[in-house]
Amino acid sequence: MQSSGFPARAAGRQQVLLNHLRPTEGGMEPGMGRGLFQKNNCSAGDSAAYERRGAASDDIVVVSALRTPITKGKRGGLKDTLPDDMMEAVFRATIQRTGVNPADIGDIVMGSVLGDSSQRAIQVRIAGLLAGIPDNVPVHTVNRQCSSGLQAIASVAASIQAGYYDIGVAGGVESMSTNPMAWDGGVNPKIADNQEAQDCLLPMGMTSENVAERYGITRQQQDEMAARSHKRAGDARASGRFKDEIVPVKTVWKSKEGEEKEIVVSEDDGIRVGVTAQALSGLKPVFKKGGTTTAGNSSQISDGASAVLLMKRSEALKRGLPILGIFRSFAAVGVDPAVMGIGPAVAIPAAVEKAGLSVDDIDVFELNEAFASQATYCVEKLGLDPERVNPNGGAIALGHPLGCTGARATATLLHEMRKRGKAARFGVVSMCIGSGMGAAAVFERGGEIDAFRNAAPTQAQGFLSHDARV
């Protein structure tokens, strides 16, 4: 017994009781090291919608968002990897990391753009079966060009909300190394009389030139954005900021001499560390003489796959899964095909309004950098703080595997928001879409008055026999 007198004992008692009142919120879910947190100022606006609300059990939530590394087309680590193998890797990791019984998945929806449509649908099926997902789980693909991955997420969210199924996988895949941009057969002669229909056939780079010209985006602005993208992506990769979202892929890679090597791809390889706007300014315009769009300030041709697991909050709570974010709203809009890159400038306000917010409320944007011209335009047009846009770099540095990008950006966004904790409540994923469209989705995280945190601790695997456990 402590006989040293009451004060010491009273202090001890007080400490034990104070421990009962320890906060359990603020991202202390098991498996989430507290060391990950950094200080971030809450930059969100102060509109009326910015109120804390109760956690609705029918919110559609993301419980897992993973991707392969994004690698350079024809040269990068995944250039010889089949799309099925990329998808298998992310499907397998999704199941393993969440512990969800694969037979419970109601549907798998994958965005895919360039690959042959029917062949790609079968490859999704094959990937599912290879990943150990039983044959009772159906699959399909969607194609809304560059937003296919985001469209897949929106479709799954809507299907869950509609009650078609309880749990769905949405994602995207693209192997630009093996599927070039191509056009089958002739062009419809009727488009001669319709300027907009004609513009649908413009090379994307030309639409970028159009945006730069029409809205006065200078070459220097574009090169600066490109250099910033590489800088941020390089910093993020170096500090391990992508570690949580990337699934390493074990694959075979062929050298120029045709020699096959077994490698593990675990990092994005398109990022050019140390590149400056000065250096980029030396590159020649690709699409138009005297133009401003160069290989250096356009998105890269890439390979990659991503997968997001969605379900209702009630389902996530039942299964003890962490809630990465709530899917709040989605909007796809059409714009003039000649300046397709302005899509996000229309889609973001539409999606944000559907979520009952204003653009000021959004803490983090994943705005796809198809071209620095259009991304710069969208940031300026919406008056966004550049600090909130693509904090970990964008497609200019990371690459733009078309069908995969929407889900890739969602993974990057949600993991970034998780690391920021309370300092990031709303996030937006948006991109422009070939033939003149834009899409955007709003995600929310940690806005609940009293967040339920029932994520079960992952049991440490001691590799002892079951009997040896106390």
Added chain:
Amino acid sequence: MAPFRTAFNGYAVKFSPFEEGRVAVATAQNFGIIGNGRQYVLQMTPNGLVEVAEFDTKDGIYDCAWSEENENILVSSCGDGSVKVWDVAAPPGANPIRSMQEHTREVYCVNWNVVRRNTFLTGSWDDTIKLWDLNSPASLATFKEHTYCVYAATWNPAHADVFMSASGDCSVKIWDLRQARPTLSMAAHAFEILSADWCKYNDCVIATASVDKSIKLWDVRAPDRELTSLLGHTYAVRRVQFSPHSENILASCSYDMTVRLWNAAAPEDALLRVWDHHTEFVVGLDWSSLAEGTLASCGWDEMAHVWNQNSDPRAQ
């Protein structure tokens, strides 16, 4: 039922298993952090709760339990490590009739065996659980396996040798008196576990309550995953107790100042009622085993309430 105002902060309330309407209330001065303790025995009357007896102690009382053998015997567990035995029928000078000083720190819980009715358990912040028999001069056994404060030790309602303990080391352990070590240890929550109780109708089902605000139900035969989680408390859950009259009904009280009634069989609509009659932490809670649906609570607002689950505790 009109509430009773205690002089100190309430820590535990227990219905007598023999006399309907008799409750024991354990209290401690200055929130149990420093000061004296007082054990009350109250009786429900048409005019509300009326005091029958009170016993003072040098240190705060954190829990109490009625004997299952003798209607007048009551045990209190104290902050100074002592366990005091009172006889409500004995003259005031004779009390306490026993005082056992073995625990080295605060004794936070006491629980009487309802099957083998001469034994009871105490759990302490010295990380140990002790087994006692009033006919024996010293404790019969000490169970030391937890690595932090033991907050609850509860007998299985069907087996005389089986009990469970809940601790601030985030584990719940199931013990069999015939074995020195626990038969099962479960990492039931990621935060401290403040209370645990057995289902009275299924001897394998337990409920645990934690600082993580949740109550979890477990089947001890399948300890890998909880049967269900009851979410709603907004601060640590201090006590959880299964109804003696219904398999799936539980009551809980919390640092969020509410008492809640749950139906564990309805996972989506588990929360049946929320009572906010206390104005401070609610620490003590008990079901009456004699009058179905009757609950008692006490808390740091120095109030002890007895009410029916279908009514408001403040209704006169």
